Amino acid sequence: MNQPTETLALLGGTPAVRQLPAHPSLLGDADIEAVTQVMRGGVLSGYIGAPGQAFMGGERVRAFEAQCAAYFGVRHALAVNSWTSGLVCAVGAIGIEPGDEVITTPWTMAATATAVLHWAGIPVFADIDRRTYNLCPDSVERLITPRTKAVIAVDIFGQSADMTRLREICNRHGLKLLSDCAQAPGATHHGAAAGTLADIGGYSLNYHKHIHCGEGGVLVTNDDNLARRLALIRNHAEAVVQTDDPAELVNLLGHNFRLGEIEAAISSVQLPQLAARVARRQQAAAELNAGLAGLPGLSTPVVLAGNSHVYYIYALQLDTARLGVSRERLLQALTAEGVPGLVGSYQNLHLLPLFRHRIAYGRGGFPWIGAQGNSRVTYGPGLCPAAEDLHSRSFFGLAMGQFALGSDDVAQVVRAFKKVWAQLPALRQAVSVAA
Ligand SMILES: *Cc1c(COP(=O)(O)O)cnc(C)c1O
Numbered sequence: 001m002n003q004p005t006e007t008l009a010l011l012g013g014t015p016a017v018r019q020l021p022a023h024p025s026l027l028g029d030a031d032i033e034a035v036t037q038v039m040r041g042g043v044l045s046g047y048i049g050a051p052g053q054a055f056m057g058g059e060r061v062r063a064f065e066a067q068c069a070a071y072f073g074v075r076h077a078l079a080v081n082s083w084t085s086g087l088v089c090a091v092g093a094i095g096i097e098p099g100d101e102v103i104t105t106p107w108t109m110a111a112t113a114t115a116v117l118h119w120a121g122i123p124v125f126a127d128i129d130r131r132t133y134n135l136c137p138d139s140v141e142r143l144i145t146p147r148t149k150a151v152i153a154v155d156i157f158g159q160s161a162d163m164t165r166l167r168e169i170c171n172r173h174g175l176k177l178l179s180d181c182a183q184a185p186g187a188t189h190h191g192a193a194a195g196t197l198a199d200i201g202g203y204s205l206n207y208h209k210h211i212h213c214g215e216g217g218v219l220v221t222n223d224d225n226l227a228r229r230l231a232l233i234r235n236h237a238e239a240v241v242q243t244d245d246p247a248e249l250v251n252l253l254g255h256n257f258r259l260g261e262i263e264a265a266i267s268s269v270q271l272p273q274l275a276a277r278v279a280r281r282q283q284a285a286a287e288l289n290a291g292l293a294g295l296p297g298l299s300t301p302v303v304l305a306g307n308s309h310v311y312y313i314y315a316l317q318l319d320t321a322r323l324g325v326s327r328e329r330l331l332q333a334l335t336a337e338g339v340p341g342l343v344g345s346y347q348n349l350h351l352l353p354l355f356r357h358r359i360a361y362g363r364g365g366f367p368w369i370g371a372q373g374n375s376r377v378t379y380g381p382g383l384c385p386a387a388e389d390l391h392s393r394s395f396f397g398l399a400m401g402q403f404a405l406g407s408d409d410v411a412q413v414v415r416a417f418k419k420v421w422a423q424l425p426a427l428r429q430a431v432s433v434a435a
Contacts, residue, residue, distance in 0.1 A: 006419065006422070006423070007423075007426075008333055008337070008419070008420065008423050008426060009338070010332055010333045010336040010337075010427075011426060015336065015337050015338040016337040016338065016412065016415045016416035016419045017339060017340070017413060018338070019338075020338070020340055020403045020412070024403075024404045026211070026270070026273075026277075028269075030269045031266050031270070034265040034266060034269050035262055035266060038261045038265045039262075043058060043059075043261060044260055044261050044262060045057075045260050045261055046058020046060075046061065046261060047061075047235060049236035049239055049240065049256070050236075050239060050240060051240050051242065055231070055235060055240060057079070057235075057264075058261045058264070059261070060261040060262075060264035060265045061258075061259055061261065061264040063264070063268060064259075064265075064267050064268045065077045065079055065218075067268055067271055068218050068220065068271065069220070071193075071271055072193040072195065072196055073192070073196060074195075074196045074221065074222055075221070075222045075223075075224070075227070076220065076221050076222070076223075076224070076227035076230075078219040078220075078221075078227065078230050078231060078234065079216065079217070079218055079219075080216070080217045080218070080219060080234055080257045080259060081215060081256075081258060081259050081263075082204070082206065082216060082257075083180075083182045083202060083203065083204035083205070083206070083216075083217030083218075084111040084114075084217070085217060085257035086202045086218070086219045086257075087111055087115035087178075087180060087202075088115045088118050088233070088255065088257070089219060090115070090178050090200040090219060091115045091116055091118070091119050091121065091150075092229070092233045092251040093200060093226050093230045093233060093251070094150055094176040094178065094199060094226070095149075095250050095251055096119045096121040096149055096150060096251070097119070097149075097251075098119075098120035098121070098367050098370060098371060098372050099120070099121070099122065099371075099372025099373070099375065100121045100122065100147060100149040100150075101121070101123075101124050101145060101148045101149065101377065102116045102121050102123055102124065102149060102150045102151070102152060103124045103126050103135075103140050103143050103144070103148060103150075103151045103152070104116070104123055104124070104125065104126070104135070104154065105125065105128055105134065105135045105152075105153075105154050105387075106125045106347065106349040106350045106351075106383075107133050107134075107154070107346050107348070107349075107387055107391075108154040108156060108180060109182065109347065110347070110352070112154055112180045113355075114354075115152075117367065119251065120361075120366070120367035121149070121367065122147075122368060122375050123377075124143050124148070124377055125350040125384055126139040126142075126143050127139040127383075127385060127387055128156075128386050128390070129162075129386070130386050130390065131302040131304075132159055132161075132162075132302060132304060133156045133157060133395075134153070134154065134156055134159065134160075134161040134162065135151070135153050135154070135161050135162070136386070137169055139384075140166065144173050144175070147375075148173065148175060149176065150170075150176040150177065150178060151166060151170055151175055151176075151177050151178070152179070152180060153178070153179050153180070153198065154179075154180040154182075154183075155180070155183060155184035155194050155195075156183060157301075157311070157314075158183050158281075158310035158311045158312040159187060159303060159307055159309040160181075160184060160187050160188070160189035160194045160307050161179070163177075163179070163189050163198070164190065164306070176199045177197075177198045177199055178199060178200050179194070179195050179197065179198030179200070179201035179202075180201075180202070181194040181201050181202060182202075182206075182209060182217075183204075183209065183310075183313070184203075184310055184312065185209070185210050185211060185310070186210065186274045186275065186278040186310045187278075187307070187308055187309060187310045189307055190306040195220050196220055199221065200220070200221045200223075200230065201219075201220050201221070202218050202219040202220055203217060203218050203220075204217050205218065205267055205270075209312070209401075210277050210278065210281075210310065210401075211267070211270035211271060211273060211277070212266075213259075213262075213266040213267045213270065214266070215263070216259050216264075216267060218267075229251075232252050232254060233251070233252065233253070233254055233257070234254075234255065234257040235255075235257070236254035236255070237252035237253060238252060238254050239254065240254070278310045281310060281311040281405065282308075282311065283405075283407075284311070284314075284400065284409075284410050285301065285309070285311045285314055285400075287407060287410045287411070287414070288300065288314060288398075288410060288413070288414065289301075291410070291411070291413075292414060292417055295417060295418070296319075296322060296421070297318055297323040298317070298318060298319075298421070299316065299319075300314075300316060311400045312399075312401070313343060313397040313398065313399055313400065314398040314400055315395065315396075315397045316395070316396055316397055316398070317390070317394045317395055317396075318330065318393075318394045318395075318396065319394070320393055320394060323424060324424070324428050325424060325427050325428055327345075327393060327394065330396075330420065330427070331344050331396060333420045333423075333427055334417065337416035337419060338416065339416045339417070340398075340403040340413075341398050341400065341401070341402025341403055342398060343396060343397040343398070343399055345392070345395060345396070346390070346391055346395060347391075348384070348391050350379045350380070350383050350384055350387075351379070351380065351388075356379050358378070398413070
């Protein structure tokens with residue numbers, strides 16, 4: 001037990017993890033070849049913001065979209081220049097108007113909620129499920145008011161939200177359901193691809209996601225009318241629409257959210273590799289589950305029945321009261337042992353200054369205060385107890401894109417956890433000495 005090699009690295013011992021290869025490149029010769037072909041052709045974007053063929057983008061963009069529609073089993077896939085842009089398109093397409101409330105989760109990237117604000121809608125934060133970190137359907141239902149128009153589920157960390165229950169709630173209350181699957185391409189819920197069970201869903205193609213082209217995103221929908229509206233908002237809607245029917249015109253205020261041909265060409269090479277990348281993460285997660293099982297006060301990810309998990313983040317929880325050591329202290333010890341990709345806590349969007357002070361557009365409080373009257377929606381501590389508790393004390397995770405995930409790499413990570421757990425008394429003592 002007290003051999004010198006067992007001494008925690010934090011207390012001067014040798015780290016358990018040898019140098020692991022950091023963030024392995026996901027690009028190969030096929031990506032380079034695809035880019036070269038686009039460069040030789042000289043057309044870096046096929047888009048024009050006017051009616052006609054070129055309104056829907058260039059050859060590579062349209063080929064990638066067809067590939068995505070087939071891959072995810074959905075009628076329409078639309079490429080965009082980021083998933084943040086995709087979210088803005090989605091919220092606009094479903095017709096969110098100033099003052100409309102949209103319920104979402106505080107455990108997501110800020111873009112999920114700011115997409116609502118960009119249409120002057122009011123984000124409302126429901127609490128999360130302690131096991132999965134996804135929206136808690138009961139909490140969503142409690143927050144529905146006559147102003148609620150939609151719910152945005154987020155498949156956080158790579159596991160689908162409870163789309164079955166959320167769909168049932170949305171249908172019962174006449175709400176649209178959007179799905180932010182930025183972290184979950186390739187995940188499934190009862191056999192359907194994540195994203196395809198919402199009115200509109202989609203994925204991020206940014207550098208940190210499972211498949212990437214640098215910056216990009218994909219929207220998916222089975223609704224022909226919504227697909228048309230998404231395409232319009234993506235590409236200067238107002239300059240393209242030829243109808244003067246005011247009902248059709250709602251939110252057809254366009255942007256330039258167009259993906260370039262180079263990014264589309266890279267994305268087309270990346271997509272067929274998704275399944276293998278997911279399988280590798282699932283294998284690594286299974287090895288972590290087995291290796292970490294039985295460490296007291298540590299819980300490994302819960303995958304709900306009917307879900308497959310694609311492990312953007314391998315989420316863990318600590319029972320710090322039982323361990324007698326704070327999360328921060330344990331993370332220091334694990335970091336010192338060389339564990340890569342440690343994530344110490346997660347977002348609590350409802351506590352960001354933007355929301356707490358309700359200051360977005362100008363100084364007058366719009367959209368909370370504005371033409372539609374004063375919104376009762378407020379933000380701050382106490383709103384989402386499960387999210388806040390997990391955030392402040394017990395949650396941590398491993399960003400699975402941060403290391404190569406070979407069995408030997410995973411074994412080293414497991415060894416580091418076991419070493420730290422075997423030395424908890426030393427860690428407690430070091431704390432009290434330091435205190
Ligand atoms: C990455 C991410 C986004 C934003 O995607 P970008 O392509 O970077 O704009 C939105 N939501 C979640 C949950 C994400 O992880």
